[in-house]
Amino acid sequence: GIVGVFGYGGGIVGRYSDLPKRFPGVEHFHTVRVAQPSSKNYSTKHLRALMDLWVKYGSGMTNFHGSTGDIILLGTRTENLEPLFWDMTHDLNQDLGGSGSNLRTPANCIGQSRCEWSCYDTEECCYFLTMKYQDEIHRPAFPYKFKFKFSGCANDCVAAIARSDIAVIGTWRDNIRIDQAAVKEYVAGNYSPNAGAHSGRDWGKFNIQKEVIQLCPTGCM
DSSP states (O other): OOOOOTTOSSSEEOOBOSOTTTOGGGSBOOEEEEOOOGGGOOOHHHHHHHHHHHHHHSOSEEEESTTTOSEEEEOOOHHHHHHHHHHHHHHSOOOBOOOSSSBOOOEEOOGGGTOTTOSSOHHHHHHHHHHHTHHHHHSOOSSSOBOEEEESSTTOTTOHHHHOSEEEEOOOOSOOOOOHHHHHHHHTTOSOGGGGTTTTSOOOSOOHHHHTGGGOTTOOO
16 A cells, blocks of 8 residues: 655655554554765764654664665554654654655765765755755655765765766866975974874884885876
8 A cells, every 4th residue: 555644755665564463563564764964974862862753653673774875764553654754844853755756865975074085065965955856855756766876086985876876976186286395294204104003113214105106096196
């Protein structure tokens, strides 16, 4: 059967048992997809509130993100969906994610919030498009699901290439920039190698050819 919340075509994945009399505990076992924040950064207060809500209205079992994105809340009954949705949106300011033949909730890597390699602001890009396409996320309009994913660099930590239809990958568009003055200070020993992590041992004289040039993965230097 088809199940959901009023006004939304996506966000709830209907699950019913073929043997309800034999397994009454899973007669209904609907899955709720909840939109994740950019980079999946939460406060512990918000996480606890979400879990309290799910214990109140559902099984308490979750699958956080996995390969598909979204907060996945596993197992609740039809009559619990509207009360859960009301509390989630009104008390936690938290919306449903996408499911079915629609635009799935956009996802991104941790970007500039924590990663030095990010070439653009993946969080801002993901948030902007999530807000822009709310109607397409919640009201399926496509013949099949459709996904955006945003990776800040070619490491592609969010698996945008493998798991999306439009993959946005940050790349460096300029020449390699080297602070020659800082290099000289480093070679001279005025900067502690590796921030002093290996300072308890004599590693010998610094060899820039061996320790930097030959370790460049692209050979660009």
